[in-house]
Amino acid sequence: MLESLEWLQPTPADFRLQIKDLRATIASGELDGVDAQLQALANYGLGLSQLEQLAKTARSYAEASPKTAMRQVRLGLLGSGTLDVIAPALIASGLRHNLLLDVVIADYGTSLQAACDPTSEFRAKNPEFVLVSSDFRTLDLDRSFMGEAEASSKVQFAAQTLRAILDGLKGWVQGGVLMQTVVPPLEPLFGSLDVSQSQSCFAMVAALNREIAGWAQAGEVTVVDIARAASWVGLERWDDPARWHLAKMPFAMNFVPLYADLVVRVLGAIAGKARKCLVLDLDNTLWGGVIGDDGVEGIVLGQGSAGGEAFLEIQRVAKRLRQRGVVLAVCSKNEQDAALKPFREHPEMALTEDDIAVFHANWTDKAANLRAIAETLQIGVDALVFLDDNPAERAQVRRELPMVAVPELPEDPALYPRTLLAGGWFEAVSFVEEDSRRADDYRAQAKRRELESTSDVAGYLQSLEIVCTFKAFDAVSRARISQLVNKSNQFNLTTRRYTEAQIAAAEADPALFTLQVRLSDRFGDSGMISVIIFRRQGSRWVNDTWLMSCRVLGRRVEEAVLAEVVRAARQEGVTELVGQYIPSPKNRMVEKHFEKLGFTPSGEADGVTTWTLDVGAYDYPDLPVTIVRE
Amino acid sequence: MTRGEILAKIQDVMIDVLDLDDLHIEEKTTAQDVEGWDSLSHLRLITEIEAAFGVTFLTGEIERFKDVGDMVSTIEAKLQRR
Numbered sequence: 001m002l003e004s005l006e007w008l009q010p011t012p013a014d015f016r017l018q019i020k021d022l023r024a025t026i027a028s029g030e031l032d033g034v035d036a037q038l039q040a041l042a043n044y045g046l047g048l049s050q051l052e053q054l055a056k057t058a059r060s061y062a063e064a065s066p067k068t069a070m071r072q073v074r075l076g077l078l079g080s081g082t083l084d085v086i087a088p089a090l091i092a093s094g095l096r097h098n099l100l101l102d103v104v105i106a107d108y109g110t111s112l113q114a115a116c117d118p119t120s121e122f123r124a125k126n127p128e129f130v131l132v133s134s135d136f137r138t139l140d141l142d143r144s145f146m147g148e149a150e151a152s153s154k155v156q157f158a159a160q161t162l163r164a165i166l167d168g169l170k171g172w173v174q175g176g177v178l179m180q181t182v183v184p185p186l187e188p189l190f191g192s193l194d195v196s197q198s199q200s201c202f203a204m205v206a207a208l209n210r211e212i213a214g215w216a217q218a219g220e221v222t223v224v225d226i227a228r229a230a231s232w233v234g235l236e237r238w239d240d241p242a243r244w245h246l247a248k249m250p251f252a253m254n255f256v257p258l259y260a261d262l263v264v265r266v267l268g269a270i271a272g273k274a275r276k277c278l279v280l281d282l283d284n285t286l287w288g289g290v291i292g293d294d295g296v297e298g299i300v301l302g303q304g305s306a307g308g309e310a311f312l313e314i315q316r317v318a319k320r321l322r323q324r325g326v327v328l329a330v331c332s333k334n335e336q337d338a339a340l341k342p343f344r345e346h347p348e349m350a351l352t353e354d355d356i357a358v359f360h361a362n363w364t365d366k367a368a369n370l371r372a373i374a375e376t377l378q379i380g381v382d383a384l385v386f387l388d389d390n391p392a393e394r395a396q397v398r399r400e401l402p403m404v405a406v407p408e409l410p411e412d413p414a415l416y417p418r419t420l421l422a423g424g425w426f427e428a429v430s431f432v433e434e435d436s437r438r439a440d441d442y443r444a445q446a447k448r449r450e451l452e453s454t455s456d457v458a459g460y461l462q463s464l465e466i467v468c469t470f471k472a473f474d475a476v477s478r479a480r481i482s483q484l485v486n487k488s489n490q491f492n493l494t495t496r497r498y499t500e501a502q503i504a505a506a507e508a509d510p511a512l513f514t515l516q517v518r519l520s521d522r523f524g525d526s527g528m529i530s531v532i533i534f535r536r537q538g539s540r541w542v543n544d545t546w547l548m549s550c551r552v553l554g555r556r557v558e559e560a561v562l563a564e565v566v567r568a569a570r571q572e573g574v575t576e577l578v579g580q581y582i583p584s585p586k587n588r589m590v591e592k593h594f595e596k597l598g599f600t601p602s603g604e605a606d607g608v609t610t611w612t613l614d615v616g617a618y619d620y621p622d623l624p625v626t627i628v629r630e
Numbered sequence: 631m632t633r634g635e636i637l638a639k640i641q642d643v644m645i646d647v648l649d650l651d652d653l654h655i656e657e658k659t660t661a662q663d664v665e666g667w668d669s670l671s672h673l674r675l676i677t678e679i680e681a682a683f684g685v686t687f688l689t690g691e692i693e694r695f696k697d698v699g700d701m702v703s704t705i706e707a708k709l710q711r712r
Contacts, residue, residue, distance in 0.1 A: 016646065047678075048647075048674050048677060048678065049646045049647045049649070049674065049678060052647075052649060052674070053649050056649065082673070084670050085670060085673060085674065242688070242689045243673075245689055246673075246689050246692060246693070247669075247673050249673065253673065253674070253677040254677070254681075
């Protein structure tokens with residue numbers, strides 16, 4: 001399955017003809033729609049020659065300076081062994097992951113110099129990312145039988161060499177360094193003893209891979225775990241000693257397509273192109289049978305039957321992806337009520353209604369539904385993966401939306417999870433707490449958009465049940481306040497940046513009136529979304545900082561904030577509020593912020609506008625917001 | 631398969647591997663005679679020819695190929711041994 005990338009369809013017989021057609025199109029200058037055509041051609045389990053042909057086509061497209069939605073990346077390759085064969089495979093495979101690649105390779109055997117020498121040809125080509133690949137044979141880990149001490153220093157030396165390459169690259173590579181884990185040898189030295197004898201090549205490679213993993217944990221490098229991939233397919237098939245001797249090919253030629261896809265999926269993830277949403281069909285995908293015909297009692301799910309357990313596993317995998325930060329959606333040809341029944345009534349469902357951010361059950365074609373789902377979630381169609389057991393549905397979506405990833409599924413649902421995950425569309429290169437909440441955030445946002453589309457603005461805001469929580473700066477929230485102060489660009493009136501130490505000082509500064517604003521509604525908690533600082537100057541307060549997350553635009557939060565500031569100002573006998581707009585390249589959107597809040601213009605100098613508000617004359621507006629003060 | 635049939639099939643594979651619009655090879659054709667047939671594409675060519683005929687070339691055999699005819703002979707011998 002892995003060798004021929006069976007999560008993709010087999011290459012069509014007329015592939016070469018399609019390539020020729022596309023080349024003619026590109027040559028004629030008709031560049032619109034070429035993105036989609038390239039991606040459509042990439043979405044097959046292409047062999048070496050097809051990857052080469054597609055890569056050439058992609059390169060000539062890139063050279064025509066097109067307007068492409070794909071991320072253009074120059075990738076440098078450093079390593080032992082023959083990498084030239086891999087370059088076209090990388091370029092063609094990159095298309096599956098929304099990457100339009102250009103690949104540059106350092107001369108054979110010059111990795112260290114290419115990485116460290118400022119005058120190297122490799123550096124002159126300025127790759128944005130660099131992949132370092134190594135083979136245990138060129139790292140000198142296999143030459144001779146040695147004692148434990150010598151073996152240990154061999155590993156140290158290999159690690160130091162890789163480290164030197166890494167440090168050299170870090171000095172100038174802008175995007176990041178990818179480093180491949182080293183594939184261990186198949187041949188045993190002692191036999192089963194190898195795993196515990198540090199002088200066996202097997203143990204030395206394992207020790208070296210632990211070093212590499214350590215660098216990855218420290219965030220210094222992104223790992224491409226080729227050693228694991230080799231174990232997936234079996235070292236026996238992966239390694240080809242004859243080809244190593246002939247041409248320094250580090251692995252068998254038939255794994256070039258797999259190797260290339262593994263690298264580009266990691267690169268895609270770093271470049272932010274990993275997919276965000278898994279759209280699930282229902283009948284015969286999440287349960288056996290057809291809910292509309294079989295009813296809740298008739299569908300096959302769990303309950304100790306082999307078929308039922310297989311479908312349950314598919315649900316569990318989807319659920320785990322969700323917990324990892326992938327958004328789930330449903331797209332099913334069913335009546336809405338019927339489709340929801342198992343979620344509401346079947347005792348064995350692993351997925352709940354709450355797990356699904358957008359639920360589409362209707363009789364419209366699936367491609368149209370996928371577009372709508374992407375629109376609701378405010379993500380690109382190229383961020384979707386679509387899981388459907390029905391080949392006709394898969395074909396329709398592939399035809400209409402080639403940028404949607406549609407895994408080709410085997411007949412047996414027991415293999416759906418493996419096939420879906422083997423596709424690598426949800427590759428992640430980092431994981432933080434917030435990621436777990438991402439699916440929840442998307443779901444909340446989707447629910448808000450659905451509600452918005454069905455009501456007038458006032459009705460919508462009312463039904464959101466917005467709760468706005470005000471609090472002065474405090475130690476507990478300091479880190480988040482600093483984050484907002486330093487990262488907000490658009491809804492930021494003055495773009496003043498403060499260090500965490502300065503924010504800490506602000507907490508206790510009697511000359512400052514500070515507010516941290518939290519927002520939640522019936523769909524979810526958005527956390528802290530606005531930061532306010534006013535300077536107390538006798539009978540007037542002057543605004544120093546006013547920023548807000550763009551996620552909460554249109555909910556009248558600014559008005560609620562002003563009301564709160566006025567309330568506090570009145571309590572201190574303040575008569576005037578002064579606001580300032582300091583223009584920046586990114587904050588045009590708040591040019592009229594104070595005007596909209598009822599301030600009068602009171603001056604302008606060098607583009608900076610000043611505004612005043614008569615506190616006494618201010619009328620509290622009627623806002624669809626519940627205020628909580630802490 | 632006859633030598634002629636083997637030759638024709640090698641020609642088809644080469645057209646695909648070397649991404650050519652058209653190609654006519656004979657038994658005495660060498661890498662010098664074909665555009666794009668270099669040491670890099672040679673590796674792919676060998677791999678795809680092996681796959682097309684269902685045979686495996688030994689390193690020694692590959693190193694001894696002087697022209698297309700040598701390939702044909704080697705393939706013919708392997709197919710006969712089946």
